[in-house]
Every structure is written in C-alpha cells, then in structure tokens.
Amino acid sequence: MAEVILRDLVKTYPGGTSRATDEVSLEIGDGEFMVLLGPSGCGKTTLLRMIAGLEMPDAGQVVIGDRDVTYAEPRNRNLSMVFQSYAVFPNKAVRDNIGFGLRMHGVHADEVARKVDWAADLLQLTPQLDRYPAKLSGGQRQRVAVARAIVMDADVLLMDEPLSNLDALLRLSFRAELKKLVEELGTTTVYVTHDQVEALSLGDRVAVMHEGQIIQCGPPTDVYDQPATEFVGGFLGSPPMNFLTGVVVDTDDGPRLDLGGQSLPVPAALSPHTGKPLKLGVRPEAIEVAHDGASVTGELQVLEPLGSSALLTTEVCGQTVKVSAPPAFRADPGGSLNLRLPDDACRWYDPETSLLLEVR
Incomplete structure (x- = not known):
C-alpha cells in the first residue's frame, strides 16, 4: 500500500479551449478510499488516468509512496485498474481472466492458482471459475474485473465508474460488497463516479470536481452537510439543496x-x-x-x-x-x-x- 500525492496537475487536450485539469492538488492517505465525484467533463477520469500513467500531465507531479512516477510507464507504477467496460477476455474462462495479469508478470503457476482461488472465494465467483464471460451476468463480469485487479497486490487500486453498467438493484448489492471488500483489503483506492450515492456511501473522503478543479474535499457527511459552494450543494442530494x-x-x-x-x-x-x-x-x-x-x-x-x-x-x-x-x-x-x-x-x-x- 502507499499514499498518493498529486501536485498542481495540469492537462490540456489538443484543440481544447480549457484545461481538463487545472492545477489539481490532492493527498490520498495510505489505505484511504478516495472518491472523485463530478459531472461528465469535470476532469475526474483524466485525473485518474494521470495517476495510472495512461495520460501524461502537461505540468505537475504524481507521487506514489516515495516514488515520483509522473512520467513512469503504467507497468512501473504497481497499480491495478478496474474499467467501466469490465474489459474481460471473452475467449478466456473466469479462472484465466482473473489470473491473466499474474501470468504476464511471470508468477509461478501454483501461486497464480492460489491467488485466483482466494479472489474467487472473496468475490463469490468459485462456482463460475470454469465459465466464460458470455455465460455470466453483468454483476458477475464486474466481479471478475475486480478479482483480476486485487490479485495483483498493487499499491493502489483505481476504479473508473465500475458500477455504471449495472442495473439499479445490482448496483445496490455490489456497492455494499465492494465497500466490504476494500475495507478488508485495506488498499489505497481511488474511485471515479458521477453517482453521488456511490460517492457518499463508499468514500472515506469525497473530492467534488467541477471544470477541472477540486471544489471541495472532505468526509462525505461534511461535504453533504456543509457544501462549500452552490455547485456542491446543487450537485449533491436527490433532490438537491x-x-x-x-x-x-x-x-x-x-x-x-x-x-x-x-x-x-x-x-x-x-x-x-x-x-x-x-x-x-x-x-x-x-x-x-x-x-x-x-x-x-x-x-x-x-x-x-x-x-x-x-x-x-x-x-x-x-x-x-x-x-x-x-x-x-x-x-x-x-x-x-x-x-x-x-x-x-x-x-x-x-x-x-x-x-x-x-x-x-
């Protein structure tokens, strides 16, 4: 595990009229569950991708643990990521999907099998280990994606709107499972969502973003009860303030x-x-x-x-x-x-x- 420190991150896309992230600074504690919340286009996914190394900042610094990884390749950052689209391999069984990253890192087959069984048990996937994704429900596919991420023993777990493709009832049940899982793992987690209910229920802290900046960051109850701006008050709550x-x-x-x-x-x-x-x-x-x-x-x-x-x-x-x-x-x-x-x-x-x- 490790803390994540973002210092004055700036990102402007070619042809863009404004900054996707505008000198964003944020400190995420070791083992903390941090949620980046905001509407589409606010810069939250860009910020996550810069932590992952999938986007390079125009200025600023990304520090993970005691390492400056601002321009390091993703494979050298010791991160795991869960994508919105599941990104499971349709031609591989659940067992092989979960263990794919471990095998790519040259982990011994016995250790791969042990970790796959551990993750499958934790995420209630043991009966599905020999099935293919086409035979799984949306919730089960998302569990496979999460299991594949947690077996890597990464310093930081990144999640990009992982529940957005699930229906309302599945989101409700999987949200509780995810919160319990992350608490058990104790892994530093950065979670991106536009769903305020997810943000308030999951995060140790919530960073509300708007137009490339973090407007307010704090415990969910504080952000909800004491909105720092009209935007935060109007964005959080159903109905809003x-x-x-x-x-x-x-x-x-x-x-x-x-x-x-x-x-x-x-x-x-x-x-x-x-x-x-x-x-x-x-x-x-x-x-x-x-x-x-x-x-x-x-x-x-x-x-x-x-x-x-x-x-x-x-x-x-x-x-x-x-x-x-x-x-x-x-x-x-x-x-x-x-x-x-x-x-x-x-x-x-x-x-x-x-x-x-x-x-x-």
Whole structure:
C-alpha cells in the first residue's frame, strides 16, 4: 500500500479551449478510499488516468509512496485498474481472466492458482471459475474485473465508474460488497463516479470536481452537510439543496432576508451584508411542514409519492422549493403550506462568489 500525492496537475487536450485539469492538488492517505465525484467533463477520469500513467500531465507531479512516477510507464507504477467496460477476455474462462495479469508478470503457476482461488472465494465467483464471460451476468463480469485487479497486490487500486453498467438493484448489492471488500483489503483506492450515492456511501473522503478543479474535499457527511459552494450543494442530494435568493434588510428584529413579500431571519454575523443580495441554502429533508412556528408560506405545486417519502414542489415568492415530507403526507395542489426552515439547517452563500459564508 502507499499514499498518493498529486501536485498542481495540469492537462490540456489538443484543440481544447480549457484545461481538463487545472492545477489539481490532492493527498490520498495510505489505505484511504478516495472518491472523485463530478459531472461528465469535470476532469475526474483524466485525473485518474494521470495517476495510472495512461495520460501524461502537461505540468505537475504524481507521487506514489516515495516514488515520483509522473512520467513512469503504467507497468512501473504497481497499480491495478478496474474499467467501466469490465474489459474481460471473452475467449478466456473466469479462472484465466482473473489470473491473466499474474501470468504476464511471470508468477509461478501454483501461486497464480492460489491467488485466483482466494479472489474467487472473496468475490463469490468459485462456482463460475470454469465459465466464460458470455455465460455470466453483468454483476458477475464486474466481479471478475475486480478479482483480476486485487490479485495483483498493487499499491493502489483505481476504479473508473465500475458500477455504471449495472442495473439499479445490482448496483445496490455490489456497492455494499465492494465497500466490504476494500475495507478488508485495506488498499489505497481511488474511485471515479458521477453517482453521488456511490460517492457518499463508499468514500472515506469525497473530492467534488467541477471544470477541472477540486471544489471541495472532505468526509462525505461534511461535504453533504456543509457544501462549500452552490455547485456542491446543487450537485449533491436527490433532490438537491434548495436556494432562495433575497436582499438583506435591517429590521427591529434584526437582519432579515427579504424574498419579496416574505422574509426570513438572517444570522447577526451576516448583518454587514445589509442592502446586498444573499442566498439561503437548505436541504429538502430539513424543511418541515408545520402547523405553527412557520418560517414562510408556500403554494403546493406538485406532490410526488416516492414510497419512503413524499416529494413536494412548492413555490415561495416565485421561487421553487422542494420539500421531503413523510410518505403519508397528503395535500391538494394549489393549497398553501406553512414551511419551517430550522436555523441549524440553513447555509448562507454569497451570490457573487457562490461561496459558503462562515456564520459563528
């Protein structure tokens, strides 16, 4: 195992108008499960490929353990990689697929057999060892790809959206298996995904990327609860964080956010923003439909029963607010709802910079 250190990595593709990665720096601890999360085109796969040696940076440094491997060949980095497309050999049985890399490295046949049996047992593939990929399900093929990677005893395990080709139920079950497996192995792992649920459930830390940069990096709960920017708050969550824009006004009761007909209290620490626009961010599940003590009144537009909850789309002073209500909640569209926004669930953002404002 080894730590991975990325220093000021820059990559621009020929003909590109912007950098795929823009001076990205990141330290990944020994044995840590790091998730690179972001939308398509944000640079996460490019970053992974530079760690793997499949792309060479225009500037910056990649260090694995105590070795600078920035321009080393992939085979000299002691890495294993699991690809999105499985990349299993259709003309080889599961046993031969798993042991392929070991044989290419000249490992003795007895040791290959031992490691293949170990990985197959760990990933519940023993009954399929003599089958060919065409006879396997998508989940089983992905297990084969993971098994082939872990038998190599690599310093770092790289995964590029390995669950994206599985259906929803398979993703759910395999995600839990993968988390358990990586915890047992203790291998430093870098995992790329655009799926926020995967990121939040798997990673020790999540690095959210946007336009070639890491916008925020931290434990999943911190990134979800304290989004550093509007982008992070709007990208994480299903539905994502609500944002209400207003102007801070001074009143006898202290500063308030004027939404245009209704207002909300603003922390005293933000009183210097009086007369300026401000954004309030709040998660849908934090908003309560209240009979008393309401913060604002909204008009119900749509009610969507989701089984475990009911998703309400409301309108507050012309702005859309999503509310996650109990599954038994019932109301008629067009009616008014009293909504309570707990102070400890409110996050405040500067509309000009989109950055989270510190409130103490």
